[in-house]
Amino acid sequence: MTDSGLGASAFEQHPLRARILGELHARPTRPLEAPARILHFAFLTDSTRAEADRLALTELCVERGLTGPDPQTRQFRVELQGATLMWERHGEFITHGWEFAGVEADEPFSPTPAALMQKIRMLPQPGPLLVAADLHMLHGDRDPASLGAVFGPLQAAIAEANAGRALIATDFAPDTFGFVRIFIANRSMPPMAAGRLAQRALEVETYRTLALMGLPEAQNLAPSIRRIEQELPRLLDAMTQATGVEQNRHLLDALTSLASELEVGAAASLYRFGATRAYDDLVNSRLEAINETPLPDYPSWSGFLTRRLQPAMRTCRNTEARQADLSRKLARAAQLLRTRVDTEVEAQNGDLLRQMGERVKLQLRLQQTVEGLSIAAITYYIASVFHHLLEGAREAGAHVEPDRDTAILIPFIVAFVGWTVWRIRRKHHAE
Missing domain, CATH: 1.20.58 (Methane Monooxygenase Hydroxylase; Chain G, domain 1)
Incomplete structure (x- = not known):
C-alpha cells in the first residue's frame, strides 16, 4: 500500500470538509512591522458585485504576472508596486486594505492619505463606501496629551493595549480626507502581535460602523x-x-x-x-x-x-x-x-335555520290543505264526468239514475283519489 492510501485521505471525504476546516484559517493574521500605514476600505456589495470585484482583482494580478484569487477565496493578499493589497470578502461587504510598510514619519498620519493613494492603482469601487480607516503604527511610546492634540477638538479614546505593550488612540470621527484615524504606538510588540492588534483595531471600526446601520x-x-x-x-x-x-x-x-x-x-x-x-x-x-x-x-x-x-x-x-x-x-x-x-x-x-324550519312547517300545512282541496276538486271533476256518462246512457235507453248512481260512486271516487295522492306523497318522501 502506498503512502497516499494511508491516513484520513483513504476515506471518502465529505464535500464540505475542506471548506469547514479552512474556515478557521480563512482570514489569518499577518505580521506587521512598524512603521506601517494601512488605508482600509469597506464597501457594501451583493453577490454579483462581489464576484465582479474578485474578477477585477484577478485582472490586476494577471497584468503583473501574478495569480488572482479563486472563486472560493475569502481572503487574498498580493504584493503590488508601492503597497500590499489585503482583499477580504464577507457576507455583505468587501474590504480593501492597502498596507504601506516602511513609511518613515515623525508625526502620526504623515504623509496624508491622499498622497499615499496617488502611489497605487485603486481597484474599481465594488459598491457604496461605508468604512474608510487610516491606521498608522509607529515605534516607541507617545505622550497621550500629544495624541489628543493630533485628533483635534473631539476627545480621543486613548488606552494601553496588549498588556501595556502598545498605546492605541482614535476619535472614531472622519478627518478632512474622510478617514477615521487610528494610531498605534508599538512599545514592545513583536510583528505578529502588532499584526493582530492592527487587525482587531480595524475590525472594531468596521463592525461598529456596520452595527450602526x-x-x-x-x-x-x-x-x-x-x-x-x-x-x-x-x-x-x-x-x-x-x-x-x-x-x-x-x-x-x-x-x-x-x-x-x-x-x-x-x-x-x-x-x-x-x-x-x-x-x-x-x-x-x-x-x-x-x-x-x-x-x-x-x-x-x-x-x-x-x-x-x-x-x-x-x-x-x-x-x-x-x-x-x-x-x-x-x-x-x-x-x-x-x-x-x-x-x-x-x-x-x-x-335563519329556525325561520326556515317554521317556513317548512307552514309550507307543509299549506301543502296538506292544498292536497285536501285537490282531492275534493278531483273527486268533483271525476263525479261530474260519471254523471255526464250516466245521463248519456239514460238517454240511450239504459235503466240508470244519474243523480243516484253518481252519489253512490262518490265515496269510491274519494277513496281512489285519496289513495293515489297518498302513493304519490310516499314516493316523494322515499326520494
Whole structure:
C-alpha cells in the first residue's frame, strides 16, 4: 500500500470538509512591522458585485504576472508596486486594505492619505463606501496629551493595549480626507502581535460602523410603530362596545390592516436588526481581544463605544422587541374578533335555520290543505264526468239514475283519489 492510501485521505471525504476546516484559517493574521500605514476600505456589495470585484482583482494580478484569487477565496493578499493589497470578502461587504510598510514619519498620519493613494492603482469601487480607516503604527511610546492634540477638538479614546505593550488612540470621527484615524504606538510588540492588534483595531471600526446601520432603520420604523401603538388601544376599546357582525368585521379589517403594516416593516428590518446584533457582538469580542488598560483622564475604546454605541444598539433591540410585542397583541385581538364574528354568524345562521324550519312547517300545512282541496276538486271533476256518462246512457235507453248512481260512486271516487295522492306523497318522501 502506498503512502497516499494511508491516513484520513483513504476515506471518502465529505464535500464540505475542506471548506469547514479552512474556515478557521480563512482570514489569518499577518505580521506587521512598524512603521506601517494601512488605508482600509469597506464597501457594501451583493453577490454579483462581489464576484465582479474578485474578477477585477484577478485582472490586476494577471497584468503583473501574478495569480488572482479563486472563486472560493475569502481572503487574498498580493504584493503590488508601492503597497500590499489585503482583499477580504464577507457576507455583505468587501474590504480593501492597502498596507504601506516602511513609511518613515515623525508625526502620526504623515504623509496624508491622499498622497499615499496617488502611489497605487485603486481597484474599481465594488459598491457604496461605508468604512474608510487610516491606521498608522509607529515605534516607541507617545505622550497621550500629544495624541489628543493630533485628533483635534473631539476627545480621543486613548488606552494601553496588549498588556501595556502598545498605546492605541482614535476619535472614531472622519478627518478632512474622510478617514477615521487610528494610531498605534508599538512599545514592545513583536510583528505578529502588532499584526493582530492592527487587525482587531480595524475590525472594531468596521463592525461598529456596520452595527450602526440598524439605527436608521429603527428610526424610520419608529413613527409607524408609535402610530400602531396608539391605534391599538382605541380599537381594543371599540371592541368592547361593538355590536353586530358589521361593526366587528369593520374592526377586524382595521386590525388586519395594522398587522399587515407592522409585518411589512418587521420583514424589511429582520435581516438588518439581526446583522446589527451580530456586528455588536463582534465589536465586543474584538474589544476584549485588544485587552485594554484605561488611562487617567482619557476614555478607553470600550468606554467610548459603550457610551456612544450601546444607546443605538438598545434602540435597535427595543424597536425589534416592540415589533414582536405589537405583533402578538394584534394577533390576539384579531383572534378575539374572529371568534366574536364567528359566534355571531353562527347565531344568525341558527336564527335563519329556525325561520326556515317554521317556513317548512307552514309550507307543509299549506301543502296538506292544498292536497285536501285537490282531492275534493278531483273527486268533483271525476263525479261530474260519471254523471255526464250516466245521463248519456239514460238517454240511450239504459235503466240508470244519474243523480243516484253518481252519489253512490262518490265515496269510491274519494277513496281512489285519496289513495293515489297518498302513493304519490310516499314516493316523494322515499326520494
